[in-house]
Every structure is written in structure tokens, then in C-alpha cells.
Amino acid sequence: MPYLWLLTLFLIPFVIVFKIALSDAALAIPPYMPTMKDGLSAMLSQLDFENFVFLTEDDLYWKAYLSSLKIAFISTVLTLLLGYPIAYAMARAPHEWRATLMMLIILPFWTSFLIRVYAWVGILSTEGLLNRFLFWIGAISEPLMILNTSTAVYIGIVYTYIPFMILPIYAALERLDASLIEAAEDLGCSRVKAFWLITIPLSKGGIIAGCFLVFIPALGEFVIPSLLGGSGTLMIGKVLFEEFFSNRDWPVASAVAVILLIILIIPIILFQRNEQRQQEAEG
Amino acid sequence: MVETVFEPWSDPNADPLISFKNVTKFFGDFVAIDDLTLDIFEREFFALLGPSGCGKTTMMRMLAGFENPTSGSMSLSGHDIAGIPPNKRAVNMMFQSYALFPHLSVWENIAFGLRRDGVAKDVLHTRVEEMLKLTRLEKFGRRKPHQISGGQRQRVALARSLAKAPKLLLLDEPLGALDKKLRQETQFELMDIQEQTGTTFVIVTHDQEEAMTVASRVAVMDEGRIIQVATPEKIYEGPNSVYVADFIGDVNILTGPVKAVGADTYLLDFDGMEPMTAASDRTFAEGATAHLAIRPEKIGIHVERPEGPNSVQGKVLDIAYLGNLSTYHVQLPNGQIIKAQTANTRRVSRRAFTWEDPVWVSWSATAGVLLDR
Numbered sequence: 191m192p193y194l195w196l197l198t199l200f201l202i203p204f205v206i207v208f209k210i211a212l213s214d215a216a217l218a219i220p221p222y223m224p225t226m227k228d229g230l231s232a233m234l235s236q237l238d239f240e241n242f243v244f245l246t247e248d249d250l251y252w253k254a255y256l257s258s259l260k261i262a263f264i265s266t267v268l269t270l271l272l273g274y275p276i277a278y279a280m281a282r283a284p285h286e287w288r289a290t291l292m293m294l295i296i297l298p299f300w301t302s303f304l305i306r307v308y309a310w311v312g313i314l315s316t317e318g319l320l321n322r323f324l325f326w327i328g329a330i331s332e333p334l335m336i337l338n339t340s341t342a343v344y345i346g347i348v349y350t351y352i353p354f355m356i357l358p359i360y361a362a363l364e365r366l367d368a369s370l371i372e373a374a375e376d377l378g379c380s381r382v383k384a385f386w387l388i389t390i391p392l393s394k395g396g397i398i399a400g401c402f403l404v405f406i407p408a409l410g411e412f413v414i415p416s417l418l419g420g421s422g423t424l425m426i427g428k429v430l431f432e433e434f435f436s437n438r439d440w441p442v443a444s445a446v447a448v449i450l451l452i453i454l455i456i457p458i459i460l461f462q463r464n465e466q467r468q469q470e471a472e473g
Numbered sequence: 474m475v476e477t478v479f480e481p482w483s484d485p486n487a488d489p490l491i492s493f494k495n496v497t498k499f500f501g502d503f504v505a506i507d508d509l510t511l512d513i514f515e516r517e518f519f520a521l522l523g524p525s526g527c528g529k530t531t532m533m534r535m536l537a538g539f540e541n542p543t544s545g546s547m548s549l550s551g552h553d554i555a556g557i558p559p560n561k562r563a564v565n566m567m568f569q570s571y572a573l574f575p576h577l578s579v580w581e582n583i584a585f586g587l588r589r590d591g592v593a594k595d596v597l598h599t600r601v602e603e604m605l606k607l608t609r610l611e612k613f614g615r616r617k618p619h620q621i622s623g624g625q626r627q628r629v630a631l632a633r634s635l636a637k638a639p640k641l642l643l644l645d646e647p648l649g650a651l652d653k654k655l656r657q658e659t660q661f662e663l664m665d666i667q668e669q670t671g672t673t674f675v676i677v678t679h680d681q682e683e684a685m686t687v688a689s690r691v692a693v694m695d696e697g698r699i700i701q702v703a704t705p706e707k708i709y710e711g712p713n714s715v716y717v718a719d720f721i722g723d724v725n726i727l728t729g730p731v732k733a734v735g736a737d738t739y740l741l742d743f744d745g746m747e748p749m750t751a752a753s754d755r756t757f758a759e760g761a762t763a764h765l766a767i768r769p770e771k772i773g774i775h776v777e778r779p780e781g782p783n784s785v786q787g788k789v790l791d792i793a794y795l796g797n798l799s800t801y802h803v804q805l806p807n808g809q810i811i812k813a814q815t816a817n818t819r820r821v822s823r824r825a826f827t828w829e830d831p832v833w834v835s836w837s838a839t840a841g842v843l844l845d846r
Contacts, residue, residue, distance in 0.1 A: 373572035375559045376537055377637070378589030391576045 204451070211444035212237035222440045241445035251429065251446065255453065258426040261340065261415075262408040265347040269404045270397065272348060273355035277396075278389075280356070281363035292360075295353050307346055307417050314342050314418065338420025346414035351407065355400035362396030363389070395468045402461040410450055426450055480704075481514035482690065488551065490515045490641065490673050491536065496545035498531055498697075505531040506542070507697035518667050518674045520684035522720075523694035529677045532694075533643050536675065537566045550640065560589075565639040569646040571630035573618040579629050580605070580614035586637045604632040607666060624655050631663075635670060644676040648683060660686045681721050685709070693717045709768075714846050718766040723800075725772070725811050727765040731757045731843070739843060741765050744807040750782040753843035767841035769814035774801055775833045776825055784835040787811065789826055801826075803834050 412427030433443035489512035538559035
């Protein structure tokens with residue numbers, strides 16, 4: 191049964207995208223050839239890896255991939271650094287508060303993601319709320335240029351994906367038996383040492399899950415870099431969008447998507463394996 | 474050969490290992506420990522016994538350093554320990570949940586405390602192996618806690634808390650999670666280990682049988698106060714209050730006014746029945762209300778009226794056959810039920826009485842304890 195789902199929701203679309211990646215662009219509807227109308231054997235014989243070769247020739251693409259990897263990696267680290275203390279505080283909060291805190295973490299999802307990212311434009315622009323506030327308290331005399339820089343992209347990604355970091359870490363920390371920390375202290379650990387030796391290792395599963403849940407979507411992110419990053423930020427999601435809608439070169443866009451998928455499959459497999467090991471350890 | 478009995482508590486010159494002086498602990502408005510003074514001596518196996526919420530766990534957590542007294546002083550080998558954090562005390566604790574580190578092997582769990590002290594590698598290795606041997610866990614060193622049984626986990630917890638050779642080992646309901654048979658075996662194991670290592674043990678338990686079995690002295694607590702501290706035998710045979718008599722084992726309580734007849738002997742007037750004779754060290758004023766506490770096994774049950782004092786007639790209401798013992802519930806004319814116990818020393822014997830039979834229950838003047846509260 192789960193394989194049926196995989197087949198219809200993942201494998202068939204992938205085969206279609208892969209087939210388009212092997213086709214050539216054409217002024218037609220759909221904008222590529224050959225299609226099934228040419229007959230199956232004729233179609234198969236005309237497919238080639240031209241588009242993938244093209245991706246290696248133009249340095250725009252591998253720069254975009256590298257830049258995406260870098261941005262996704264740095265934002266994952268930032269999200270972890272910011273999310274862990276929040277998750278920790280939530281897990282340590284009195285019982286009756288926890289449901290409310292959890293609610294507050296999930297609350298932003300009730301508003302459209304697009305609207306929330308647009309709101310950041312209003313906050314970060316040169317005449318935006320942040321600059322006006324800093325101006326008002328006298329911290330700056332010149333407006334800060336944040337919008338349309340990579341800083342804005344980081345802010346956007348961290349803001350958007352932090353719940354995905356907090357929730358698995360919180361789940362791991364909440365399960366943590368407080369007497370383990372007391373036992374560690376009793377056996378000679380300072381508070382800080384007990385945190386490093388007990389809390390961190392025992393929340394490792396949550397940390398890894400959170401990192402993947404942030405890293406994977408951040409890598410292919412399109413909305414945030416295009417709304418907050420301006421033209422200066424190169425990310426593969428944006429390149430993909432432009433190939434599809436501005437260039438209308440579906441085959442090249444599909445090739446970009448296939449490569450992106452292959453890059454993503456590596457962390458996804460690692461993630462799966464981590465989950466499995468986690469389950470075995472708890473078994 | 475004269476063997477010296479181990480009872481440092483009756484030696485006025487002995488220095489206590491732990492000394493509580495007027496310790497009080499509040500949680501908000503709640504008094505967890507109420508003006509408590511207590512000495513515990515080296516090599517003792519000391520049991521804190523009481524119902525849940527009596528303050529026994531709070532006392533243990535204060536010894537471990539997880540709580541600090543609101544007022545009063547606490548000392549360990551003569552040094553005040555209030556305010557010293559748990560990681561700086563020569564005290565280790567075995568947690569009720571065992572609190573074994575799930576990500577570390579049994580070996581690493583036991584080595585954990587030694588590693589924190591920066592013990593040299595070979596010393597550490599020897600010590601861990603020694604602990605594994607002491608708790609018969611040699612084969613399980615490389616397993617993770619979830620790969621061993623409950624009884625083995627209990628022993629790992631014990632080995633881990635003993636590894637640093639603490640001056641004082643605290644055991645919080647150490648056998649609570651084990652089934653009855655294993656619990657009884659482990660009680661003796663604990664006593665052996667305590668004797669072998671010479672460590673002072675303080676055990677918290679709500680199981681009176683467990684406390685009586687393992688401890689050299691038992692403190693019965695209620696509502697943040699210690700009601701009585703004594704050896705298991707004294708606690709059982711000479712309780713100082715109805716609360717202690719009732720908490721430890723089974724007891725019959727007869728209440729009524731007393732009057733003195735001769736030295737240390739009183740007559741208790743119980744509901745218009747023939748007055749009961751009871752010997753007592755305590756003195757009671759004429760007509761004061763007293764409670765006579767008698768253990769069921771000290772009450773005889775007969776068909777004919779026996780010779781001697783304290784015989785009451787009643788009828789058998791219930792018989793509980795426990796295998797080694799039989800307990801008879803005998804209802805007196807005024808409705809009070811007296812429990813009498815007989816040992817079933819013969820395998821095949823006819824029971825002399827059955828339900829609804831009129832019987833006589835009797836006890837000697839020294840069988841019971843006369844209590845004022």
C-alpha cells in the first residue's frame with residue numbers, strides 16, 4: 191500500500207519530469223518535443239542528455255546549486271541555534287503552559303505563508319518598520335539596507351522554518367526524564383556538563399530531524415529569495431522558476447529539478463537512516 | 474567471646490555521620506519537613522518509612538543536595554552541607570526510576586561518576602569491573618539499559634551509585650519496581666552489599682516489611698515529623714504511639730480510662746467489660762484515657778475460658794487462612810473486632826473453631842503496650 195502511494199505521488203511525476211529533461215525545447219504546446227504523439231519508439235529514440243550537459247557548461251547553474259547549499263546550510267545552523275533554546279524553554283515550562291506555548295509556535299501557520307513573507311518586506315525595507323524604529327530610538331542615522339540582501343533571505347528562512355526545528359527538538363526534550371539530569375549532577379556533573387553529556391545526546395534525534403526538516407525545503411526555496419533576496423541572491427529555486435516561466439524552457443528547467451532532487455535525496459536517505467537507527471535504539 | 478553489638482546511636486560519644494538540627498522545609502505554604510532533628514551514624518542502614526507525602530523523599534533530596542532546608546542546619550561528618558550543590562557532595566543517590574543514561578552502556582553508566590572525577594584510566598577500569606562483579610553484572614557491561622531486565626537495571630543503578638565510594642548512599646524506593654519474589658531476594662543482596670562496602674545507607678520506602686528487613690534503625694515519619702526512631706524490633710514491640718503501632722504491622726487497639734494497680738500495672742476499663750490488666754513503663758494519671766495496643770500473634774484463642782487475666786468472650790466473624798498463619802476476626806460483645814493469630818505448625822490438624830463459634834480470646838498483662846496517644 192505505501193508503495194502505491196509512492197508510485198502515484200512520487201515516481202510517476204518524477205518519470206514525467208525526467209522525460210521532459212531529456213527532451214528538447216520547442217515552440218509548441220506543451221513547449222517541448224518529442225511527445226507521446228510521435229509514437230513511443232520514435233519518442234524514446236529522440237531523447238538525450240543534452241540539457242544535463244548544458245547545465246555543466248553554464249556556470250550559472252552550479253553557482254546557484256552551491257549558493258543554495260550554502261544558504262540552506264547556514265540557515266539550518268541559525269535555526270538550530272535559535273530553535274534549541276526555545277524548545278528547551280518550552281520543555282522546561284510548567285505543564286499547564288506547554289499547550290499554549292505549542293499553540294503560539296504553530297499559530298503563524300494560520301496565515302498564508304506568502305502573506306507572512308510579504309510582511310517581512312514591510313518590516314525590512316529602507317522605509318520599513320525596523321528602520322523607522324531604529325531611527326526613532328536613535329540607533330542609526332542612515333537606514334539599514336537589509337531587504338534585497340542575503341541577510342533578508344536568512345531572516346526569512348529562519349522565521350519560516352523555525353517551527354519545524356522547534357517541534358521535533360521539543361518532542362525529544364519533553365520525553366527526557368528530569369531525574370537523568372539529577373543523576374548526572376549527583377555523579378559529579380555541573381549543570382552545564384550535564385547538559386552536554388545528557389541533554390544534548392538524548393535530544394540528538396530531535397536535532398537531526400529538525401535540521402533535515404529545515405535544510406531540505408530551504409535548499410529548494412523559491413518564494414523567500416525572490417521576495418526578500420532581490421536580484422543579488424542566487425538560489426536554485428529561483429533559477430528553476432525563471433527557466434520555467436520566463437524562459438519557457440521546460441526541458442532545461444526539468445533537468446535543473448532532477449539534479450536538485452538528486453542532491454536532496456542524499457540528505458533524505460541519511461534522515462531515513464537516522465530515524466531507523468533511532469527506532470532500533472528505542473526498541 | 475564478647476561480640477560488640479552495632480548500636481552507635483546509644484553511645485553518647487559517637488559522632489554522627491549525618492546530623493539534622495531543627496530542619497524545616499517549606500514548599501510555598503506547605504510544610505514538608507517540620508522542625509526535624511535526627512542523627513544517622515556511620516555504617517548504619519537507616520530506613521525512612523512513612524506514607525506518601527510524609528516528607529521522607531524531601532529529606533532524601535535534601536541530603537543529596539537537590540533541595541535546601543528553609544531553616545535549621547544539616548551536616549555531613551561535622552561539616553555544614555546546606556547550599557553545597559549535589560555534584561560537590563560525597564553523597565550518591567540511587568533513583569527510584571534508576572535514571573540510567575539510556576545512550577550509554579552499562580559499563581559507561583557505572584564509569585560515569587568516576588570519569589567526572591578524572592580518575593586515571595586503569596584505576597577506573599578496575600573499579601568498574603569491581604562494581605560489575607559486586608552486582609553480578611560482568612556479562613552485561615556492553616549492553617544498553619533497555620537490553621537488560623528490570624532486576625539487572627536495578628543492580629546497574631546500585632553499582633553506578635556505589636562506584637564513587639560515597640560516604641553516604643541514598644536509596645529512593647530502590648525495590649519499588651521489582652516483583653515481590655525478586656524484591657525479597659534483593660533485600661538480602663542489598664544488606665550484603667552494604668556490609669561488604671561499609672557504606673552508610675539511607676533508604677526511603679513506604680513498605681514497612683522492607684524497612685524492617687534491611688534496616689538497622691527505622692524512622693517512622695508522618696506529616697514532616699519523625700514519630701519514632703528505633704531498631705525494627707523496638708518499633709514493632711514497643712511503638713511509642715498508636716500511629717506507629719498501626720503503621721507497622723497489624724495491631725488491635727483497645728481504648729478506655731485507666732487506673733493504677735500497684736507498680737507499673739494498670740487496669741483499663743474497656744466498655745464496661747471486665748477490666749484489662751496491662752503492664753506499662755509509662756505512667757498514667759487516674760482516669761486518663763489510654764490505648765492498649767496488642768499484636769494479633771500475642772492473642773490466644775480458646776474454646777474454654779483460660780486461666781489468668783484478660784479473657785474476653787466473642788464470636789468468630791472471619792477466618793483468614795494465610796498458609797503459615799491463620800487470622801481470626803473475633804467480635805466482642807460491644808462490636809469491636811479483635812484479630813488473633815495462630816501459627817499453623819502442624820500440617821494436618823482439625824480446626825478447633827469455625828465461623829459464628831463462641832470463643833475466648835486472651836492475652837497476658839505484658840503482651841500489649843499501653844499508649845497515651
